Amino acid sequence: MDSLVAAWRTARPGLDPSHLEVLGRVSRIEAQVRRRVEAWLAPHDLTWDMFDLLATLLRAPDHAMRPGELSRWCLLSSGAMTKRIDRLVAGGFAVREPDPADRRAQLVRLTAAGLARAEAVVPVHFAQAREVLSALDPAEQAAFARLARKLLHGLGADDSGGPEAGSATG
Numbered sequence: 001m002d003s004l005v006a007a008w009r010t011a012r013p014g015l016d017p018s019h020l021e022v023l024g025r026v027s028r029i030e031a032q033v034r035r036r037v038e039a040w041l042a043p044h045d046l047t048w049d050m051f052d053l054l055a056t057l058l059r060a061p062d063h064a065m066r067p068g069e070l071s072r073w074c075l076l077s078s079g080a081m082t083k084r085i086d087r088l089v090a091g092g093f094a095v096r097e098p099d100p101a102d103r104r105a106q107l108v109r110l111t112a113a114g115l116a117r118a119e120a121v122v123p124v125h126f127a128q129a130r131e132v133l134s135a136l137d138p139a140e141q142a143a144f145a146r147l148a149r150k151l152l153h154g155l156g157a158d159d160s161g162g163p164e165a166g167s168a169t170g
Contacts, residue, residue: 001025022151033132040128044121045091051121053084054093057110058118064109066099093117 001024008017037048046054056073057063065073071081085108088094093114099105110118133141 001028036128036132037125040124041121044117044124046117046121049084050088050091050093051125053088054110054114054118055122055125057094057108057114058122062109063115064097064107066105066107070108088114 001020004024005017005020008015008020034048037051041047041051052074053070056070057065060069067078067081067085070076070085071078074081074084076084085094085096088108089096092111094108094110096106096108099107136144
């Protein structure tokens with residue numbers, strides 16, 4: 001990234017490329033983390049998308065949610081969520097069932113196999129994610145989290161941990 005910024009400064013001295021020092025790195029961090037997550041999930045026959053849904057359902061009361069709630073937690077359109085749910089159901093990790101509170105609605109619920117897979121993979125995911133962050137000491141991690149929260153708020157994004165905030169990696 002430093003070389004890219006320097007190249008811009010040389011090519012266009014009047015143009016300030018300093019945003020790349022943050023935004024370019026954030027983009028590269030996301031890509032690197034995504035690759036690593038996919039790598040540690042692969043032995044469990046899961047993709048990032050499947051894990052995101054499994055982890056979201058694992059946190060839910062009775063391990064079940066309506067598709068609309070899942071969409072909000074995972075920051076997906078209803079069409080994209082339908083495809084994800086289809087993959088989870090096809091894999092035997094979840095079922096669709098009527099919502100007992102509203103017969104017109106459906107719930108997506110983890111199966112015993114889905115619950116077992118989620119329970120097995122979440123600790124692996126958390127340990128690997130902590131390893132990714134080990135390049136930063138605890139104070140640096142806290143500072144990074146504080147600054148990332150500030151940037152998200154500045155962009156108008158919710159960072160409360162609720163459905164509108166999304167689940168990122170678990």
